[in-house]
Amino acid sequence: MRYTNKTLGTGDFETVENSITVVSQDKTITISSAKENLSKVFIYDISGKQLYKKQNIGNVELSIQHLAFAQQVLLVKVVLENGYTTTKKLIFK
Template identity: 45%
Template sequence: MESIDKIYVYTVSGTAIYEKQKVDTFTFSISSLPAAQQVLIVKTVLKNGNVVTNKIIY
């Protein structure tokens, strides 16, 4: 398992609503986003350079 380096959160229209650099952990939770029944794109960059992108409803 690789640790997280950076996290980006976007709306489906492409607007960046959250960004965190130097996360350096295996799990991450964002408590500052208001829940609004919206679809978000979460882009996670791992320490080894791999990128994981997930679509979530939040």
């Protein structure tokens, strides 16, 4: 056996969450990722009903236009190609 006085390290973590933005403007929702390609996007209303679904995106940005949603709070679930999943809250006007 050999003992050393080194401490274990975890290295630097990359925060993927801060690189995903979801913006609503003029009845258009724009979802973008700075580091990874988008894989899937789901949009739910506040009660959990799925309003929109898009898969196999393969791009770093997605614009969804001409949505017929009323003014409400939406939950946007984004899945990246590396498997990272996040959900963002959005006020759709």
